[in-house]
Amino acid sequence: MSPLPVWYPPYGETEGYPVHALTQRPMDMYHSWGSQNAWLRQIRGKNFLYLPTKIWEGGGFAPGDYARVTSPSGEIVVPVAHMAALNENTVWTWNAIGKRKAAWALDAAAPEAVEGFLLNHLISELLPAKGDGHRYSNSDPVTGQAAWFDLKVRIARVGPRDHAEPAFPPMPRVVPQGSQR
Amino acid sequence: MHPAPSVIVFTVLSGIGFGFLAFVAAGLLPVSGWGAFFVWGLGYGLAVVGLGASTFHLGNPQRALLAFTQWRSSWLSREAWASVVTLLVLAPMALSDWLGLGLPRGIGWLGAGLCLLTVAATSMIYAQIRAVPRWNLWTTPLLFLAFALTGGALLAGREVLAPLLCLGLAAALITTFLLGDQQFVRRGANLGTATGLDRIGAASVFELPHTGGNYLMHEMIHVVGRKHAMKLRVIAVICGAVLPAALVLLPGHLGIAFAVLVHLAGAFAARWLFFAEAEHVVGLYYGARG
Known part of the structure; x- marks a missing residue:
């Protein structure tokens, strides 16, 4: 292992997917590990995909718009926001905000479950094969698989929506909702 | 508010x-x-x-x-x-x-x-309250006193004084509306002065400080539609001041009762507007005010 940063081409197809998509986990979550702190939910209960000025203006985006984000592995429809201080070929969003409905003992209508989203659907479930043919998992279904410079996407405007897609039905509750405990 | x-x-x-x-x-x-x-x-x-x-x-x-x-x-x-x-x-x-x-x-x-x-x-x-420029003006005590005196005179059935006070109330209401509309701009507060960033350039809101609602947003940032406000202003002046001035001249207690009820309807509209139209400067941090 080299201690120096390395560069390798993104996995899989990149033709027709001109934009890098990144995620980072909100650093305040590291200070409230293991809990869904109500205060943090109030500060950041939903996430946007931040678009640079070139994509925002080129695509004719307006506040309140959603975008269809497509990668070789899948596509999602998510809320977007303009961020001027962003590289023109990069989009990013907070990881670990989006939740499956009824997960984390939240209400099925919680903003995390309706408008919040993860990039998991855009990321291959498995890493490329190792020498022995084994493919390691590349998915974090609990807090969201992180995307770094190994994910390339394309963006198209879809106009105003009221929920992110894909949207799945609520999952069975293992931990009862707050009000029923 | x-x-x-x-x-x-x-x-x-x-x-x-x-x-x-x-x-x-x-x-x-x-x-x-x-x-x-x-x-x-x-x-x-x-x-x-x-x-x-x-x-x-x-x-x-x-x-x-x-x-x-x-x-x-x-x-x-x-x-x-x-x-x-x-x-x-x-x-x-x-x-x-x-x-x-x-x-x-x-x-x-x-x-x-x-x-x-x-x-x-x-x-x-x-x-x-200096943070609410629309209220922070001599018109506020004037308006409250005008409402109290007019309502009192109507209820007391003062046939000369009540219509006069009604006219005074109409003038006070219109003055409050006209002067009030200018106060926030005259105060010169904007996102730049609120954050102190006006010294280095033009400030704009990238995104709200938080995605969920909070006390400040619920209690102090209330936006009224311009058309809706105009309608209520007309109701406040007509029902609060103009109609009661005529109604109180009707003979008997019925005239007084009508005048007072109509006046109260106008007073409630005016008071609703008094709160709903008041812009607290905290809204600047949320990009809610110019």
């Missing part, structure tokens, strides 16, 4: 109550016997119901008593003291009118002055 029904009901009813008490106390509505009992009862009732309503928006209404301790810094506390002192000072006058004790009218004049002082104290709660 969020137009909380409890505060609207309180300020309107206690305002007209103290205005009416001022007229009755000053002897401008000569009453005696059981007539006096009901007239004074109406005045006391409006004032007390209004004060009671002001406790509805407190999570813990018994805390209202603590308000009395802060008279050195708080107009709300001074209002509480003024209202209690007024109602106590007026008690012998009310008893005198009812039972024919013949106490000097001077007590009533003192009480009438205290009534107006109470209303002025109520208005100062709002007028002293």
Whole structure:
């Protein structure tokens, strides 16, 4: 292992997917590990995909718009926001905000479950094969698989929506909702 | 600001109550016997119901008593003291009118002055808030006093004074609307001055400080549609001041009752607007104000 940063081409197809998509986990979550702190939910209960000025203006985006984000592995429809201080070929969003409905003992209508989203659907479930043919998992279904410079996407405007897609039905509750405990 | 029904009901009813008490106390509505009992009862009732309503928006209404301790810094506390002192000072006058004790009218004049002082104290709660430029103006006490005096004169059936006061109220309302609309801009506060970033460039909101609602957004950032506000302003002036001036001239108690009811409808519209249109500067941090 080299201690120096390395560069390798993104996995899989990149033709027709001109934009890098990144995620980072909100650093305040590291200070409230293991809990869904109500205060943090109030500060950041939903996430946007931040678009640079070139994509925002080129695509004719307006506040309140959603975008269809497509990668070789899948596509999602998510809320977007303009961020001027962003590289023109990069989009990013907070990881670990989006939740499956009824997960984390939240209400099925919680903003995390309706408008919040993860990039998991855009990321291959498995890493490329190792020498022995084994493919390691590349998915974090609990807090969201992180995307770094190994994910390339394309963006198209879809106009105003009221929920992110894909949207799945609520999952069975293992931990009862707050009000029923 | 969020137009909380409890505060609207309180300020309107206690305002007209103290205005009416001022007229009755000053002897401008000569009453005696059981007539006096009901007239004074109406005045006391409006004032007390209004004060009671002001406790509805407190999570813990018994805390209202603590308000009395802060008279050195708080107009709300001074209002509480003024209202209690007024109602106590007026008690012998009310008893005198009812039972024919013949106490000097001077007590009533003192009480009438205290009534107006109470209303002025109520208005100062709002007028002293520098963070709400629309309220932070001499028109606020003027408007509250105009409403109290007009409502009181209408309820007292003063056939000359009431229409005159109605005209004064219309002028006060229109002045408040026109001057109020300019206050926020005249204060010169914007996102740049609020954050101090105006020294290095033009500031704009990248995104709100938080995605969920909070107390500040619920209580202090209330945006009214321009058309909706205009409609209510017209209702406030027409119902609050213009129509009652004519209705009070109708003969008999029915005219007074109509005039007062129409006036109250206008007063509630005006008071709703008073709160809903008031822009708190905290909205600057949310990009809600220019």
